[in-house]
Structures are given as structure tokens and as C-alpha cells.
Amino acid sequence: MTIIIAAWISGVALALGGVMALIRLARGPSILDRTLALDVLLVIIMCxxxxxxxxxxxxxxxxxxxxxxxxxxIGSVTIARYVTDRRNP
Structure with a gap:
């Protein structure tokens, strides 16, 4: 019975985190913000x-x-290398 209560609480927390990550993904001013939000969303799905x-x-x-x-x-490393190469010509 306690595992069900813990699962519901965890599920609600993951859902809130997912909504906030989607908001950051949509409103992120830079590609790094969007990449970080996408990584967080992927981690939330895995959780x-x-x-x-x-x-x-x-x-x-x-x-x-x-x-x-x-x-x-691999996605995070690729985006980080892309942004680093773009900033240092």
C-alpha cells in the first residue's frame, strides 16, 4: 500500500517536472537552454x-x-561541441 502512495507522489512530481521542462523547451532563449530542457525531459521519461x-x-x-x-x-556532448566550435572561430 505504501509503494502505491509513493508511486503516486513520485508520478505527480515527475509530471510537474515534465511540464516545466516542456515550458523551458518552448521558451528557451538559446540552443543550450533547449538542449538542457530536452535532456531533463529524457531523464524524466526514464525515471x-x-x-x-x-x-x-x-x-x-x-x-x-x-x-x-x-x-x-551523446546528444549533450554533440550540442556542446557544436556551440563551442561556433563561438571560437
Whole structure:
């Protein structure tokens, strides 16, 4: 019973974080703000998958979480290198 209450509280917190990340993604003044918001959104989605795995006691989403981590890391590094190369001609 307590896992259900904790899952609901966590789900609401993740949903609020997702909405705020979407707002930052839409309103971000720079490409770095949008990239950071997209990374946060991806982490929130992965946390939601982890929450589902914890509540339902399975490991079905573990591949998606690993791939999501790799995509987030490679995307962040690529954007950071692109912005750094653009600023230093």
C-alpha cells in the first residue's frame, strides 16, 4: 500500500517536472537552454520507466533506459561541441 502512495507522489512530481521542462523547451532563449530542457525531459521519461519497473516488479524497460542514457549523453556532448566550435572561430 505504501509503494502505491509513493508511486503516486513520485508520478505527480515527475509530471510537474515534465511540464516545466516542456515550458523551458518552448521558451528557451538559446540552443543550450533547449538542449538542457530536452535532456531533463529524457531523464524524466526514464525515471517514469524506472518507477513503473519498481511498482510492477519487472525489468522490461531496462533496454530503453540504457539506450536513453546513451542518447542523452551523446546528444549533450554533440550540442556542446557544436556551440563551442561556433563561438571560437
Amino acid at each position: 517514469g520507466l524506472c518507477l513503473d519497473m519498481a511498482v510492477n516488479r519487472h525489468l522490461n524497460h531496462i533496454v530503453f533506459i540504457v539506450v536513453g542514457c546513451l542518447v542523452a549523453f
